[in-house]
Amino acid sequence: MDDVSSEPGARWEDRTEIPLALAALCFLGAYASLVLAPGLPSGWHDLCLTVLLAAWALFLLDYAVRWRLSGRRWGFVRTHPLDTVTLLLPLLRPLRIVRFYDAVQRHHGRPRLPLYGRVMVYAGLSAVLVGFSGALAVYSQERYAPGATMTTFGDAVWWTCSTLATVGYGDIVPITPLGRLIAVGMMACGLALLGAVTGSFSSWLIHRFTRPDETEPPGG
Incomplete structure (x- = not known):
């Protein structure tokens, strides 16, 4: 029986979960800057907006790739409600921290x-x-x-x-x-x-x- 980690979707998640977690933190930091510092200079304001859009584009790309690799079309949407919700509401991305933790544990072996x-x-x-x-x-x-x-x-x-x-x-x-x-x-x-x-x-x-x-x- 093939190891689940050998599946294309699983390999993609293993490789992208940590970078996407960092992108989520950048998204949260940029959003916090816009909310808590409304008087930002135009250059910093534009930079925060760019970070928000770039991070969301990465989330969209990740969702599209995993949807494509699953080969299940609407079945993927039904079985991954949290992924769909966090794509539409990126501020909820921290709820995926359990997957980030699993990805780190897989790199370190046995959970501590x-x-x-x-x-x-x-x-x-x-x-x-x-x-x-x-x-x-x-x-x-x-x-x-x-x-x-x-x-x-x-x-x-x-x-x-x-x-x-x-x-x-x-x-x-x-x-x-x-x-x-x-x-x-x-x-x-x-x-x-x-x-x-x-x-x-x-x-x-x-x-x-x-x-x-x-x-x-x-x-x-």
Whole structure:
């Protein structure tokens, strides 16, 4: 049976995942510069726009090549919803960090962290990157809106932290339609990441406290 890594699509992903991760960081940095420094000189402003367009062009090229190599046409779109979403919304590209981590691990051999640790690290990095991206996106929509409560980037970061933690104090809320749409996405990400961390931690506790002669956790 042929190794999966010998398939053209798998080889392409192995070779491009790390460069695309770096392109995603450049995209995020350029977008952050445009949002947080609206008074940039025209030269720097144009450079940031060029980086945004170049990074997105790389994402589009990667998607097109993998779609072509899969040979499944619309089947590829149905089985890769995250890739499709991140192509349309590049700020969500950090959600692909798990593939970047897998690519690094394949180059180093055996994973250095156990499964539970890898899940927690992935969830933590995803929360930071998605939180920062979400704060930028919602702040860009809210800061100039009449009657907005989110007038500084610090307000956006505070709102993002409370939203991802599923706390939602309500002292700062988005009021624009697009800002509220972003909020819905942030809530979904917060629930997913929190569920991943708590589930992994619970599994680790069960594994640690279950005796070898037990087939079920205590009290099961």
